[in-house]
Amino acid sequence: xxxxxxxxxxxxxxxxxxxxxxxxxxxxxxxxxxxxxxxxxxxxxxxxxxxxxxxxxxxxxxxxxxxxxxxxxxxxxxxxxxxxxxxxxxxxxxxxxxxxxxxxxxxxxxxxxxxxxxxxxxxxxxxxxxxxxxxxxxxxxxxxxxxxxxxxxxxxxxxxxxxxxxxxxxxxxxxxxxxxxxxxxxxxxxxxxxxxxxxxxxxxxxxxxxxxxxxxxxxxxxxxxxxxxxxxxxxxxxxxxxxxxxxxxxxxxxxxxxxxxxxxxxxxxxxxxxxxxxxxxxxxxxxxxxxxxxxxxxxxxxxxxxxx
Numbered sequence: 001x002x003x004x005x006x007x008x009x010x011x012x013x014x015x016x017x018x019x020x021x022x023x024x025x026x027x028x029x030x031x032x033x034x035x036x037x038x039x040x041x042x043x044x045x046x047x048x049x050x051x052x053x054x055x056x057x058x059x060x061x062x063x064x065x066x067x068x069x070x071x072x073x074x075x076x077x078x079x080x081x082x083x084x085x086x087x088x089x090x091x092x093x094x095x096x097x098x099x100x101x102x103x104x105x106x107x108x109x110x111x112x113x114x115x116x117x118x119x120x121x122x123x124x125x126x127x128x129x130x131x132x133x134x135x136x137x138x139x140x141x142x143x144x145x146x147x148x149x150x151x152x153x154x155x156x157x158x159x160x161x162x163x164x165x166x167x168x169x170x171x172x173x174x175x176x177x178x179x180x181x182x183x184x185x186x187x188x189x190x191x192x193x194x195x196x197x198x199x200x201x202x203x204x205x206x207x208x209x210x211x212x213x214x215x216x217x218x219x220x221x222x223x224x225x226x227x228x229x230x231x232x233x234x235x236x237x238x239x240x241x242x243x244x245x246x247x248x249x250x251x252x253x254x255x256x257x258x259x260x261x262x263x264x265x266x267x268x269x270x271x272x273x274x275x276x277x278x279x280x281x282x283x284x285x286x287x288x289x290x291x292x293x294x295x296x297x298x299x300x301x302x303x304x305x306x307x308x
Contacts, residue, residue: 048073
């Protein structure tokens with residue numbers, strides 16, 4: 001009788017051990033399946049907005065996500081996350097998906113570098129709703145929410161005659177009359193030429209990256225994300241490699257935004273939300289990081305043209 005009990009106990013312990021190991025593996029495997037397929041794709045998302053997914057094998061596995069925005073297209077409007085009204089230097093952390101839903105946008109990416117930040121649990125920070133500070137100038141709907149910093153550069157969106165939108169990248173601060181301003185750090189391209197010196201800061205690290213770029217006219221805006229930290233899927237790029245990718249688009253200037261686990265690109269279409277890239281917060285694929293601010297796009301559906 002005692003031997004039977006011991007045998008059963010061993011079986012129970014073995015089954016429990018297998019479950020403890022296999023369940024997390026199954027969950028992790030499910031997250032890997034949720035990632036965008038490592039295949040080429042091009043899709044018109046909205047009027048004036050085209051998305052391209054580029055799967056590369058060189059110099060290492062890379063997933064490159066590029067959105068091209070014609071700022072002259074009807075219905076295009078940009079929005080930078082507003083800060084808190086009481087403390088103008090403070091922002092409330094939220095994921096890119098939460099930002100898109102809250103402001104009923106059609107497209108959004110993560111934005112500026114921020115602090116405080118701690119990456120790993122159990123003390124990771126920020127969580128949703130936590131206060132954070134942006135590193136650099138932030139303007140939303142013509143209102144300033146954070147001051148310029150000497151170490152930051154800014155994507156500046158202005159409106160001209162008949163609400164025509166115009167984009168430009170400036171060092172430190174936006175000019176008067178700017179409607180939306182989003183701080184980044186390094187200017188990657190200036191007049192079509194690389195602007196970051198080799199060996200600058202962490203430029204040689206292979207990381208997930210987020211950047212914005214514009215053409216010489218200021219009427220075409222590119223949103224660029226390269227996934228990273230995901231072996232055999234997308235392992236990230238250096239700033240120099242990111243700059244080369246942006247040069248291939250024919251951009252005139254480009255700005256590096258917050259990357260790493262912050263890099264996220266989300267689209268909302270017909271009440272459905274879709275994450276176009278594979279974020280990696282706390283080393284978990286497809287998990288989004290709450291960040292300080294974002295760049296959002298309002299746009300008209302493609303089928304509006306077809307109904308006219």
